[in-house]
Amino acid sequence: MNPSAADAWLVRSAAVAAAQAEGRAVVALESTIIAHGMPYPQNVRTAREVEDIVRRLGAEPATIAVMGGRIRIGLTRDELDLLGAEGHAARKVSRRDLPAALSSGALGATTVAATMICAALAGIEVFVTGGIGGVHRGAAQSFDISADLQELARTSVAVVCAGAKSILDIGLTLEYLETHGVPVLACGQDDFAAFYSRESGFRADCRIDDAVEQARFIRTKWALGLAGGVLVSAPAPEHAAIPREEIAADIDAALADAKSRGITGKAVTPFLLARLNALTGGRSLAANIALVKHNAEVGARLAQALVSMR
Ligand code: PSU
Ligand code: MN
Numbered sequence: 001m002n003p004s005a006a007d008a009w010l011v012r013s014a015a016v017a018a019a020q021a022e023g024r025a026v027v028a029l030e031s032t033i034i035a036h037g038m039p040y041p042q043n044v045r046t047a048r049e050v051e052d053i054v055r056r057l058g059a060e061p062a063t064i065a066v067m068g069g070r071i072r073i074g075l076t077r078d079e080l081d082l083l084g085a086e087g088h089a090a091r092k093v094s095r096r097d098l099p100a101a102l103s104s105g106a107l108g109a110t111t112v113a114a115t116m117i118c119a120a121l122a123g124i125e126v127f128v129t130g131g132i133g134g135v136h137r138g139a140a141q142s143f144d145i146s147a148d149l150q151e152l153a154r155t156s157v158a159v160v161c162a163g164a165k166s167i168l169d170i171g172l173t174l175e176y177l178e179t180h181g182v183p184v185l186a187c188g189q190d191d192f193a194a195f196y197s198r199e200s201g202f203r204a205d206c207r208i209d210d211a212v213e214q215a216r217f218i219r220t221k222w223a224l225g226l227a228g229g230v231l232v233s234a235p236a237p238e239h240a241a242i243p244r245e246e247i248a249a250d251i252d253a254a255l256a257d258a259k260s261r262g263i264t265g266k267a268v269t270p271f272l273l274a275r276l277n278a279l280t281g282g283r284s285l286a287a288n289i290a291l292v293k294h295n296a297e298v299g300a301r302l303a304q305a306l307v308s309m310r
Contacts, residue, residue, distance in 0.1 A: 012073045028119035036092050054296050059300040065109055091109065113148045132149075133146025162193045185204060185217065236287050254276050
């Protein structure tokens with residue numbers, strides 16, 4: 001999309017517009033995690049707390065969603081609340097869904113892929129999420145590979161996440177990213193993180209803990225004309241993480257439930273997240289909340305470092 005033509009669809013909040021005019025750091029946040037990834041009201045509470053963490057570290061949060069036929073960059077408290085309360089009634093909007101969501105005027109929650117697109121259009125370089133979509137287990141049969149991976153290959157935004165959930169095939173997800181030239185930086189440990197679990201059994205390409213060095217890496221990639229994302233993986237905080245062997249059986253059970261109920265397509269990830277929350281008695285949700293808050297800290301520091309290098 002030509003950025004100036006796309007401007008007609010973009011609406012920045014006053015706070016985001018001011019931050020960008022002053023050259024301050026801005027951190028994009030996604031909304032599918034709010035509407036489809038967590039139950040109400042924990043979703044709204046978490047979204048607000050994540051925004052507060054970003055502000056406390058001196059950056060401006062920009063939660064992104066589709067409302068009233070516009071891409072909204074930065075939401076008010078009431079709008080965040082509406083999105084959280086609507087939950088699954090809001091559309092899950094990935095790359096292919098953006099035109100339909102905008103032209104129909106529907107309420108849309110943007111996935112990692114769609115949030116990257118919108119952040120890039122709005123000139124935001126850093127985006128914080130929980131976990132990215134990836135190659136699903138059994139993808140050789142189902143072809144289920146998240147559009148998030150294609151987006152990382154093509155759109156120049158740094159994405160901070162806690163790795164990929166072990167409901168996915170993490171090895172194949174990393175292979176896919178390698179094929180498409182997406183660098184994966186581990187922050188805080190050598191392993192690529194596995195969302196609920198800190199360890200995945202797979203090492204990232206390289207480990208960079210320091211935000212200034214992460215920023216230098218990212219600037220170097222883009223300065224070379226190598227368009228596309230950089231994935232920064234930070235593990236869930238120790239106190240909330242669930243060891244791999246403790247969650248493995250619940251993940252297998254959730255996957256079996258999805259299969260027996262015939263859940264497919266964009267419904268798969270939200271179904272598995274909700275099912276796991278029930279199976280773990282809320283422990284997976286607590287891990288999800290803790291990791292997304294930690295990612296907000298990592299992302300805010302990175303955004304500051306990128307701005308000071310501009
Ligand atoms: N992982 C989570 N919570 C989420 C998602 C992923 O822990 O809410 C969402 C993100 O928005 C991600 C999307 O972009 O699910 C991936 O969906 P799919 O697998 O259908 O591409
Ligand atoms: Mn899918």
